[in-house]
Amino acid sequence: MGRLILVVLGKQGAGKGTQGKRLAAAYGVPHVSTGDMLRAAVKAATPVGRDVAAVLEAGELVSDELVNRLVEERFAQPDAAGGALLDGYPRTLAQAEALEAILGDDGVKLCVNLDVPVELVARRLSARRVCADCGAIYRDVDPEAVSGVCSVCGGRVVQRADDQPEAIRQRLEAYERDTAPLLDFYRDRGLLVTVDGARGADEVTATIRAAVDDVAGR
Numbered sequence: 017m018g019r020l021i022l023v024v025l026g027k028q029g030a031g032k033g034t035q036g037k038r039l040a041a042a043y044g045v046p047h048v049s050t051g052d053m054l055r056a057a058v059k060a061a062t063p064v065g066r067d068v069a070a071v072l073e074a075g076e077l078v079s080d081e082l083v084n085r086l087v088e089e090r091f092a093q094p095d096a097a098g099g100a101l102l103d104g105y106p107r108t109l110a111q112a113e114a115l116e117a118i119l120g121d122d123g124v125k126l127c128v129n130l131d132v133p134v135e136l137v138a139r140r141l142s143a144r145r146v147c148a149d150c151g152a153i154y155r156d157v158d159p160e161a162v163s164g165v166c167s168v169c170g171g172r173v174v175q176r177a178d179d180q181p182e183a184i185r186q187r188l189e190a191y192e193r194d195t196a197p198l199l200d201f202y203r204d205r206g207l208l209v210t211v212d213g214a215r216g217a218d219e220v221t222a223t224i225r226a227a228v229d230d231v232a233g234r
């Protein structure tokens with residue numbers, strides 16, 4: 017068994033972040049979220065961060081070249097030697113093709129499509145709060161969101177700038193236009209498994225783990 021490369025696809029708010037963190041921990045691979053990497057670059061005001069800040073805030077996609085480079089560099093780090101859980105990447109056909117080129121023969125083992133109706137993701141996104149430091153995810157009714165203090169790291173719990181109504185609309189449009197075609201890309205390769213992401217998070221995790229265990233031969 018080579019590297020365990022898993023891709024999680026789904027609309028914004030489908031649960032990619034929540035499930036991605038759990039699966040990465042369960043299989044001992046890093047959780048690679050291009051959204052988290054880009055937000056960290058914005059926060060640190062690196063040259064890349066300054067370039068992409070406005071794009072992120074508007075809910076548009078940053079260039080394929082940039083994210084492909086970020087991911088390629090990430091795969092070169094030692095903790096990704098055994099695999100990775102990719103959350104939010106690839107997001108376009110060009111990125112999916114670039115990923116195949118980056119990984120070579122030992123490529124994506126499974127692509128999990130978290131299927132959630134658009135009305136539910138829109139509700140989840142407007143109720144979502146996140147830790148600005150560690151990225152932990154909460155709902156507006158959680159004590160951490162009410163107090164504004166993350167129970168994982170003590171950081172500040174905030175609403176993402178792109179979880180505002182106009183940016184949510186933009187992002188869901190970008191999903192339909194740019195990312196939905198990836199479902200066929202992975203289906204054609206026999207790598208796609210679709211999971212009902214509208215159920216409770218624990219049930220969703222258990223279903224995905226059964227599918228991953230299958231391909232990972234565990």
Ligand code: AMP
Binds near residue numbers: 071076108
């Ligand atoms: P996310 O946290 O995955 O929702 O990503 C937040 C934002 O980062 C997106 O709305 C895009 O602006 C940008 N982004 C993240 N991943 C990608 C990607 N693979 N390709 C292009 N833009 C991305």
